[in-house]
Amino acid sequence: MALFCDVALAVPLDLVFTYAIPPGMEPVVGGRVLVPFRQQRLSGIAIELHDRPPRVNTAQVKIKKVIEALDLSPVLDEQLLKLGKWIADYYLAPIGEVFRTMLPLSAEFKRSIAYRITDEGRLALQEERLRGATRVAKALLSGMVRKKWIAREDVSAARDAARLVKVAVLLAAEERAEAAPPLDGRGARPHTNPAKPTAKKLNESQQALIEALAASGGRAPVEALRSLDVPRTTLGTLVRRGLIDIVDEPQNFTASKLKPRQSPFEFEFSTAQKEALAKIGEAVASRKFGGLLLHGITGSGKTAVYLACMHEVLEQGRASILLVPEIGLTPAVAADLHQVFGDEVAILHSGLSNAERAEQWHRIRRGEARVVAGTRSAVFAPVSDLALVIVDEEQDSSYKQEETPRYHARDVAVMRAKMAGAAVVLGSATPSLESYYNAKKNKYALVELPDRVEMRPLPEVEIVDMRQEFQETGQEQVISRKLAEEIRERLDKKEQVMVLLNRRGYSPVVLCRACGKTLQCKNCAVSMTHHKRERKMECHYCGHVAHIPDKCAHCGSEYVYFVGTGSEKLEELLHGMFPQARIGRLDRDTVRGREDFEHALNALNEGALDMLVGTQMIAKGHDIHGVTLVGVVGADMALGLPDFRAAERTFQLLTQVAGRAGRGQSPGKVVLQTYFQDHYAVQFAARHDFVGFYDKELQFRAWMHYPPYSAIANVLIRSEKLDEALTWSGELGRWFEKTRHEGIRVLGPAAAAITRLKRDYRYHFILKSPSREKMNTLLRAMLAEAAARKIPRTQVIVDVDAVWLM
Ligand code: ADP
């Protein structure tokens, strides 16, 4: 029996903590333990059992004991533990916070606080000073804690997260027959059971309830029976009479309601699809790590390839994971997955509650679901015998977590596959520069789907130069004459239209014409956005909401103007131009949950909408065959941002949204409005030329020492106090200067592009190095320096492979 246990706790400290194991307790490595930490109880992961007493401070600090071992077997197996350690190391994240991200089990740990009366308190009680204090305010309790009459204790403990529902079960027919003959007398039994003298006739309500239950196969949730037109007491009566039983059952996970598309296996696979399948199949069969980049243009049938190879893996009794970028992609894919895999699939996405997430996690762990699909954190699904990981739209920035641990799910997927000896497939129409570069360097096998299915043509793209439109019409236009004309034509032909404007709200800026100032968020250095229907101003960065101003906050002038256009205003404008058209909108204001999303897509699919307006949410993945025109209204705003990935992102967005047109029988067209018509991102997107874009962008990256040629990290120093942020970044700046670090460029400190965000003032450094190892060594030294200077760990953010430099 080991004496000590090293525990990783989800606290922002780069340490593990050693606890003593009380006799008789048997924690397991990879299992959760409950331990005292400062004034709390925390659950952490046991990462090592050993007999080495902790050296430091043993004289003064008494080593604390593990309170409870929460698991009999590991919740993180050896491979996931190893993966967690790799993430902590690579992204410089506290290991306990990494494990917390990997385990969606927070629902199983209930925080609760108890108050225990102390001896002093008992004494006071005898003096009757505490009488009547059983239901008291927290402030009063705190007061008593200070007086040491009572002690506050954290008594948090594990609890079972499975949500149970009450289900009514109809007992076997014979048992019922014995209890009661049918009402109408037809087929009446020759005799009633004399052993059951209490048997009585069923009244109408009781009969109705029993029939309803029989009709639904003999069992139904109690909640569902409530909708029957019978008195509430009826069920209870039937239970007492032994006709119905009530049992607790785990609530079923509700599957996606999106109508499944054509079965993914009904058509003949194209030659290219077959080749892709064969290559992926080989990689899986080798039982060694193998990476493939599946570069397939929009509409080339990538999803069908994913499903087919996951199907093969399942037939071999092995497991696979499919990662999708965000909720937007999940409903259609979820419907397909359910159709192909039925109950064998577990779906994890951002719309799940903690309890639902825990439930799915347990199903996967028990081996009931060997096909897992989900967003970012699904890469940690506890499957065993992992054979294949697929990352769809691998370039998508939502794979990067923008809080600690700042991991990139695509890169973690590759590492997980390496550790498991599995195959990993990165799929995209517009691969990231990094992945395509890796494929070119033979780190991944490049597999291409160069044509759309059934040789459908890619849409023709027409560029409309908005500067010229302004000169010719004499005013700022949102919808160009060309786009209006094309929309009208489609509506006449009963075809469908999508219009992209990648900015939600009504107007993004409120400007004072008298003093020139704009309305800024009180927490962030950004403009507040006007939301007309909800009659508010909202900050899109921190969520702060304010009244719509009737005069300028700076000078009091009444000349405040709402400038610019968001998706809400675009919808209104289109309504005005095409009053008969049925127009829907998809953005974060209209989509509160998965249901809204599916609703809008279904409506478009079924022809209940003529036009769909929206932000990048409409650009991704959707496969709607009636759409023949895509209008792009301002998707090039990003080109003006100070971020080296601006061109890449714009190219990807334009290519993606263009890919929504002409996926059915009729060919598609794209009208691309832009103020940057000569920009290479716009030009290559219009020509559907990924390789052209890649070559050009790669030159720029080489020249500027950006990825894929250099590893980069963003180090952000933040504080609500401007002088603190300045002092700390100054100190670290001087430290970087005097530290010798060959082969690493350090830029900064500089004010971040968004100088203030969520109340914090922000300064940053950008590190670039061809050697990731050297870069991480320097970053570790920097963190040690920051700790020595008493800069709180939470105020120094290290973002390795940063995706946003804002
Ligand atoms: P991608 O993900 O590459 O954009 P999808 O996988 O969504 O493309 O496929 C586009 C459409 O073509 C879907 O409706 C799909 O069912 C269909 N499809 C896929 N493969 C074939 C094929 N071999 N023959 C006919 N239709 C196909």
Ligand code: ZN
């Ligand atoms: Zn003003």
Ligand code: ZN
């Ligand atoms: Zn804000």
